[in-house]
Amino acid sequence: xxxxxxxxxxxxxxxxxxxxxxxxxxxxxxxxxxxxxxxxxxxxxxxxxxxxxxxxxxxxxxxxxxxxxxxxxxxxxxxxxxxxxxxxxxxxxxxxxxxxxxxxxxxxxxxxxxxxxxxxxxxxxxxxxxxxxxxxxxxxxxxxxxxxxxxxxxxxxxxxxxxxxxxxxxxxxxxxxxxxxxxxxxxxxxxxxxxxxxxxxxxxxxxxxxxxxxxxxxxxxxxxxxxxxxxxxxxxxxxxxxxxxxxxxxxxxxxxxxxxxxxxxxxxxxxxxxxxxxxxxxxxxxxxxxxxxxxxxxxxxxxxxxxxxxxxxxxxxxxxxxxxxxxxxxxxxxxxxxxxxxxxxxxxxxxxxxxxxxxxxxxxxxxxxxxxxxxxxxxxxxxxxxxxxxxxxxxxxxxxxxxxxxxxxxxxxxxxxxxxxxxxxxxxxxxxxxxxxxxxxxxxxxxxxxxxxxxxxxxxxxxxxxxxxxxxxxxxxxxxxxxxxxxxxxxxxxxxxxxxxxxxxxxxxxxxxxxxxxxxxxxxxxxxxxxxxxxxxxxxxxxxxxxxxxxxxxxxxxxxxxxxxxxxxxxxxxxxxxxxxxxxxxxxxxxxxxxxxxxxxxxxxxxxxxxxxxxxxxxxxxxxx
DNA sequence: TCAGAGTGCGCC
DNA sequence: AAACGGCGCACGCTGA
Numbered sequence: 001x002x003x004x005x006x007x008x009x010x011x012x013x014x015x016x017x018x019x020x021x022x023x024x025x026x027x028x029x030x031x032x033x034x035x036x037x038x039x040x041x042x043x044x045x046x047x048x049x050x051x052x053x054x055x056x057x058x059x060x061x062x063x064x065x066x067x068x069x070x071x072x073x074x075x076x077x078x079x080x081x082x083x084x085x086x087x088x089x090x091x092x093x094x095x096x097x098x099x100x101x102x103x104x105x106x107x108x109x110x111x112x113x114x115x116x117x118x119x120x121x122x123x124x125x126x127x128x129x130x131x132x133x134x135x136x137x138x139x140x141x142x143x144x145x146x147x148x149x150x151x152x153x154x155x156x157x158x159x160x161x162x163x164x165x166x167x168x169x170x171x172x173x174x175x176x177x178x179x180x181x182x183x184x185x186x187x188x189x190x191x192x193x194x195x196x197x198x199x200x201x202x203x204x205x206x207x208x209x210x211x212x213x214x215x216x217x218x219x220x221x222x223x224x225x226x227x228x229x230x231x232x233x234x235x236x237x238x239x240x241x242x243x244x245x246x247x248x249x250x251x252x253x254x255x256x257x258x259x260x261x262x263x264x265x266x267x268x269x270x271x272x273x274x275x276x277x278x279x280x281x282x283x284x285x286x287x288x289x290x291x292x293x294x295x296x297x298x299x300x301x302x303x304x305x306x307x308x309x310x311x312x313x314x315x316x317x318x319x320x321x322x323x324x325x326x327x328x329x330x331x332x333x334x335x336x337x338x339x340x341x342x343x344x345x346x347x348x349x350x351x352x353x354x355x356x357x358x359x360x361x362x363x364x365x366x367x368x369x370x371x372x373x374x375x376x377x378x379x380x381x382x383x384x385x386x387x388x389x390x391x392x393x394x395x396x397x398x399x400x401x402x403x404x405x406x407x408x409x410x411x412x413x414x415x416x417x418x419x420x421x422x423x424x425x426x427x428x429x430x431x432x433x434x435x436x437x438x439x440x441x442x443x444x445x446x447x448x449x450x451x452x453x454x455x456x457x458x459x460x461x462x463x464x465x466x467x468x469x470x471x472x473x474x475x476x477x478x479x480x481x482x483x484x485x486x487x488x489x490x491x492x493x494x495x496x497x498x499x500x501x502x503x504x505x506x507x508x509x510x511x512x513x514x515x516x517x518x519x520x521x522x523x524x525x526x527x528x529x530x531x532x533x534x535x536x537x538x539x540x541x542x543x544x545x546x547x548x549x550x551x552x553x554x555x556x557x558x559x560x561x562x563x564x565x566x567x568x569x570x571x572x573x574x575x576x577x578x579x580x581x582x583x584x585x586x587x588x589x590x591x592x593x594x595x596x597x598x599x600x601x602x603x604x605x606x607x608x609x610x611x612x613x614x615x616x617x618x619x620x621x622x623x624x625x
Numbered sequence: 626t627c628a629g630a631g632t633g634c635g636c637c
Numbered sequence: 638a639a640a641c642g643g644c645g646c647a648c649g650c651t652g653a
Contacts, residue, residue, distance in 0.1 A: 292649055293632055311633060336634055339647055365643050369637085376645050379636040407637085463641030473641085540642035547637090548643095574637045574643085631650080637643080 036094040037198035043107025049096050050110040066091070066120040068204030069140070071129045072185050072197050078131040078239065079352045084185040086111070086133075087201035095198035099189070100136065108138065115140040122204040124148050124164045127362075130235040142229060147204060149227045150211040152363040153220050157518075157527040168203050171210050176203065223525045223549070227362060230552045233559040233569060234362050234370075240568040240580070241355035242377065242390050245619075246346060249389040253342030260334035264290065266327045290331055300325075316476045337381060348375045360572070367541055368525045368548035369574060378573045380620075387621030397586045397616050399567070401593045402576035403601060404611035405430060406550070410543045411462050413608045414522065417500025424608050431455050437497035438490045452478040453490075461494050462501065462543070464536045508538050522604050523549035546604060547575055554600035561592050571620075578620065586616045 040046050068089030075081030086098040098111065115121075115138050123129055126146045133140050148162050160166075168174045180196035215221040267290060288295045293310045300307050305322065307314050312329065319326045348356045356375065364371025372378040380386055392398045403409075408430055412420035423433045428443075435454035436443040446454075456474035465473065471487040474480040482490070495502040512535045518528045519541040525548070527541045551572065558569065558577070567581035567589045577597065581589040594612045601610040617623045 289649075291647090294649075309632085332634080336647080340635065340645090344646085364645095367643055369643060371644055373645055376636080379634090379645065381635065382637095402637095460641060464639090465641045466639060468639095469641070534640065534642090536641045537643095539640095544637090544643060576637080626653100628653095629651090632648085633646105635644100635646085 037097050037194060038094040039097045039099065039194060041099045041102045043103050046098060046103055046107060047110050050114055066122060066145075066205070066208065068095075068201040068208075069115075069121045069123050069126070069129060070197070070201040070204065071132050072193075073132050074186050076128075078128075078135045079350060079357070081132075083132050083136055085189070085197050087197050088114075089198075089201035089205050091205060095201050097194055097197055105137070112138055117141065118143065120145055122147065122208050124167070124200075124204060124207075127231055127235040127238070130232055131239055134235070134239065142232065144228045144231055145208060145211075146228055146231060147207045147211055149231065149363060150215060150224050153224045153227060153525075154211070154214055154218060155528065156363065156368065156525070157366045158530055164200065164203065167207055172203070172206055174203070176200075218526065219524055220526060223523060226523070226549065226552055226556065229556045229559075230362055233555045234360050236559075237569045237572065238357055238360060240570050241350065241353060241357035242570050242578075242620075243355050243393055243580075244345060244349060245389050245391045246349065248391075248624075249342070249345060252385055252389060253338065256334055256338050256342055260331060260338055263327055263331035263334055267324065267331055290328065291335065296328065312476055313472045317472070317481075337386075341375075341380065341386065345375055362552070365548075366527055367544040368521070368527070368552075369544060370548070370572060377571055384621040388619040388624045390620035392580050392618055395582060396580050397583050397618060398570075398620055399579040399581060399586060399589050399593055399614065399616050400576065400620060401578075401590075401597055401612050401614045402573075403547075403550075403597065404613055406547050406575045406601065407543050408458055408462070409601075409605055409608045409610070410546050411501060411504075413605045414542055414546075415498075415500040415504035417498050417504070419498055420500065421608060427609070431458060434458050434494065434497070438493040449480060453480045453482075456480060457490055457494055461491060463539050464505065465491075467491050505539065508542075509535060512538050519545070521545035521549055523553075525549055550601045550604060551575060551577070553603065554597045557596040557600055558593065561596060562589075565589060565592070567592075590614050590616055 038049060040049050068087070070087040070089075071083050072085040072087070073081050073083050083100045086100055088096040088098070090096070100108075103111075115133065118141065120143050121140055122145045124147045126144055126148075130140060147164070147167055151160070151162055151167055163178075165176045165178050168176045176199065177196070180193050183190075183193055185193070212221070215224050288299050290296060296310045297307065300310065303324075305318065305325075307318070310328075312332075315325050315329055319329055345356065348358070350357055356377070358372050358377050359374050361371045361373075370378070380390070390398075408420075409424060411417075412424055412430075419433070419437075420430065423430055429451075431451050431454040432443055432446045433454075434457055435441070435446040435450040438454065438457060439446075439450055441450065453474060456470065456478045460470050460473050467484060467487040470491060471482045471484055474482050474487070495505075512533070515532065516538070517530075517533065518526055519533070519538055520526050521542050523546060525545050527545060529537070551574065554577065555569070555572065562569070562579075565581065565588070566585055567579045569577070570580045571578040577593065579589055579593060594614055597612045598610050601612075615622060
């Protein structure tokens, strides 16, 4: 699909706003007049139901503008469980309940045709239905309208429950009884189950016009459509999963565990508090649990160390002076990695696919970013030792692409800062430039340490970090020691050098003072606050949110161009996209990936140039040694 | 005993 | 006046 020229380059659907008449009265549900259904249990019934109007008569279902789509399944895992019932709710018709297991695969063609037609499909958490339908060979095609995503787009930032039940109650004032949801869908279906299933799909048709109006009134229809178009990509990404080299991972885990134990050994030998030893054995008396912040803090204070907390921020500056603190930090790090990653990842290897399939929530973060869990692939340690364990299947390669300094480029775009814009247009290194500007050195004379300092300054100060925090942030993340006075001075010079950024901050500060309770990205995404936002949140959302908008647009573009290839989307981490593709296609896929990502970002960043770094290798962390 | 808030830290 | 944001998970601890 080519660029429509209106700022988006996927096909928008036309909202269908004409009201549809209520269906025949149902005796079984007092609140709804349209709970009637038609149970379809054979190929013959399916065929006649899907063209209930003769060709000479009225329109066929495919010409119907919309239908509500829902599935009941035998469980939650699309690699293991299967569809029991497909519900299609069409305006003016009884809900069609298709008992899929009873329809022979060769008789499913009319259904396949319907689902792959460009009719608007209304779903609630359609990612779930998409995955089960795809696994059944019935992959539904866009356009989609997802009531859950729509409601999240409308309420982003607020604590809101997103169940269909809640939406029905809030938007339609209908109480849905969900007790049947967890009933046994593998046995012959009861009329209660059928009634429940029909109602779920019928409700979607009712929610749709209400949500459309709300989205339009809030100028959020485009963002919602971006999310809807993104949904199939996310659904497919979850199905694809990632391949973990288990033996490699286990030997890494073993090494980390022995390193951890060595750090603990060192810690106990240092005898940090009288008789008390650091020990992992809680049944021993007189021991300190090194995993207990409380106990560790007490022990450090007994030793007379000037700490009020045991977090990294406090400890890192002391590590050079006290070997015991160094050992504690080493232990903490290794303990964290082994507990959170080494031990847990193998548990997530899927029994059927032998791959890892996390759950991605495309609106999991208030900013519009993805969140990811079970396992959180977005937080895998970035060192090569860990990431080389995520490998391509035999005959495949991993194509990894990430935006270079996307958040800083967004700041340059949003603030219009002349200095930043010029630097980016000339292809300069912005961290080097910042280093030169705050230290007063020539740009060619910037040392590596200065550049690390500048990174801390750039990433910290754009979101309004104060001098004290900059000081500890530079120390902790970049190993650069600053006095508070230096931190203050650098902060001052940063805003003197980047006056556009200072003005941009001022603009946001004014809306903050006026008491604004919402923020918009350049693409129109909105974040709301129930109470007064913090200034830093208002500074952050336009940047982090636009990053999310851009990455999602890239995914949408990508999904379109990958269909004819052997490439699979396997992971996304905020400004990064991972594909797995046959070795012979790697070069072509790299080209497509870069093109999609650059096009998506350019849409919003122009005139700031966009840079996408791409690596092709046998693993996420590059080619193994 | 167990849910839940709190601390701390992995990532971007 | 001063203020960096967004996540998920493991852990120890608290309190009903």
